[in-house]
Amino acid sequence: MKESPRISNVVILSVLFILFACQIKAQDTLIYKNNDKRIVKLLELGIDEIKFRNLEDSSDVTRVIEKAEIKEIRLANHEIIRFNEDLMDARLSDDDQKKNQAIKLNFFAPLMNHLSFSYERMIKPWVNVEGELGVIGVGFANNEEDASGFLFRGGLKLIRRPDFQVRGQKLTHVLHGKYFKPEILYNRYSKRITYDPGFFSTAPSYTDKLDYSNLSIIMNFGKQYYVKGGFLIDLYFGLGYGAQFVNGKQVKDFNSSIYQSKEDYNDNFPYTHLQGNASFPISFTFGMRFGLAF
Numbered sequence: 001m002k003e004s005p006r007i008s009n010v011v012i013l014s015v016l017f018i019l020f021a022c023q024i025k026a027q028d029t030l031i032y033k034n035n036d037k038r039i040v041k042l043l044e045l046g047i048d049e050i051k052f053r054n055l056e057d058s059s060d061v062t063r064v065i066e067k068a069e070i071k072e073i074r075l076a077n078h079e080i081i082r083f084n085e086d087l088m089d090a091r092l093s094d095d096d097q098k099k100n101q102a103i104k105l106n107f108f109a110p111l112m113n114h115l116s117f118s119y120e121r122m123i124k125p126w127v128n129v130e131g132e133l134g135v136i137g138v139g140f141a142n143n144e145e146d147a148s149g150f151l152f153r154g155g156l157k158l159i160r161r162p163d164f165q166v167r168g169q170k171l172t173h174v175l176h177g178k179y180f181k182p183e184i185l186y187n188r189y190s191k192r193i194t195y196d197p198g199f200f201s202t203a204p205s206y207t208d209k210l211d212y213s214n215l216s217i218i219m220n221f222g223k224q225y226y227v228k229g230g231f232l233i234d235l236y237f238g239l240g241y242g243a244q245f246v247n248g249k250q251v252k253d254f255n256s257s258i259y260q261s262k263e264d265y266n267d268n269f270p271y272t273h274l275q276g277n278a279s280f281p282i283s284f285t286f287g288m289r290f291g292l293a294f
Helices: 005-025
Strands: 028-032 037-045 049-054 063-066 070-074 080-082 101-106 114-124 127-136 148-159 177-195 206-227 231-246 282-293
Touching: 028 049, 101 231, 114 148, 114 282, 127 177, 148 206, 177 231, 206 282
Parallel strands: none
Antiparallel strands: 028 037, 028 070, 037 049, 049 063, 070 080, 101 114, 101 282, 114 127, 127 148, 148 177, 177 206, 206 231, 231 282
16 A cells, blocks of 8 residues: 555654754753853863863854853753852953052051152063152151151062963963063152251251152062952062162262252152162162052
């Protein structure tokens, strides 16, 4: 007996429906941490990675993704595999990795009678630019010298690349690591100098108002720590050469009949750093900054 075409079509459609149902049943779903979804065929669940095939791709290309990017996997058999966040995990999120600039406060500056903020930005991986602006004469210290002025410092921060890897962990960030930073430091301020000739001198004491400016080239060494969420701690010290000017002249060229020696008006602590005298023009700086990355 000859089989009718209608019955053959029904059989073909039934077979296609079963195959389609099996295909649907074999689908797995990846749920990303940002709640995006991807329908896949899960191939392997490793220690750090997930291997799968994209069902929308007709090829048999095997794709790989880090487990840290996935919140959960919904298997075809309705089983759900969830990945809880490990509070001890050193890996940084994608949001953290996108933060490549920061604003920081010089923590000890108010104790030294000035206030300053710095701005840091990545210009390319492992090379950042940083500048700092501040005001002299404000802070917690008693301003007995009636000091007032401003400061500027800036330079390139060369961050050391890590020389090791830990499996499954992103230990690097563009704002984290040991660094070397050559910089230029300049400040300008006025302050009151009280000159006391001494107990055995008949000369009267004298109060003078002098204008100072300092220019230094300093090589800084430090380490900046990036904490999850964008908090920064920056520790540094630096050494270099500097020159000090009084009333527009270098200390060695400044003369006044009021003072007995240049040490009477040479300012060894010009607020932003330690400065040697004209015969030993060494500049030394150190500090700690706290900041937020964005």
